[in-house]
Amino acid sequence: MPVDNPAFDLDQVRRHCARCDLRDLCLPAGLDAADVERVDDIVADRTSLATGSTLYHAGSPFRALYVIKTGSLKTQAVSEGGELQILGFHLPGEIMGFDALAGERHQCSAEALEASSVCRLPYAELERICAAVPGLQRQFMRLVSREMGDDHDHMAMMGRNQAIARLALFLHSMSKRQTRLGRSADQLTLTMSRADLANYLGLVLETVSRLFGRLQEMGLIEVRRREIKILDREGLKSVGEC
Secondary structure: OOOOOOOOOOOOOOOOHHHOOOHHHOOOOOOOHHHHHHHHHHOOEEEEEOOOOEEEOOOOEOOEEEEEEEOOEEEEEEOOOOOEEEEEEEOOOOEEOHHHOOOOEOOOEEEEOOOEEEEEEEHHHHHHHHHHOHHHHHHHHHHHHHHHHHHHHHHHHHOOOOHHHHHHHHHHHHHHHHHHOOOOOOEEEOOOOHHHHHHHHOOOHHHHHHHHHHHHHOOOEEEEOOEEEEOOHHHHHHHHOO
16 A cells, blocks of 8 residues: 555654754755754654555655655556566665656656655645745755756666676666765665566566676676675776776
């Protein structure tokens, strides 16, 4: 069941943006204490998601944006031909739901890859506060731009003819996003399945498995199931640019 629900009770659940570890990646970044409190006031709730549960479905009404607090999620859609397409993987501090900004309904669905939690921001309230707080409006546009940058990275990756270049670019991109979170750039935990990753890269599962082995043989990474240790970031980047 999707958790999208317009009703909330601020007296029951408060999020306290000012004390959040992800504050500098999210909407409060760069705001003074008073404006951060105003953002805190519109956070409807913090929702916990079990692995495999759905945050919102394609076609569901657009009511809110979601900030990932913990865990990770994937977005996916069904093509006109009926094929499932993985659109992206999303990490803490990233905002989900932008796909519905141009209309009134979500264009894709969002599913938890692991136990996760999100903060829900009712969009009508967010618009109202953005109009009153110019700094928040600017930060919101920066976050939209960041999402567009991530989409551009994906398009650049899919434009690579060599399959190994796609995987190398993906790992390099994940490394950069880890750095954004203040985590090690060289230690990755891939919470998505290999099948989902293959779908996202436009490859078959067997190819992805073989390419992980090849990158390891080249001395660029070390693979331990879902744990990936990057041994040579520059080398990985070079392979991605082939």
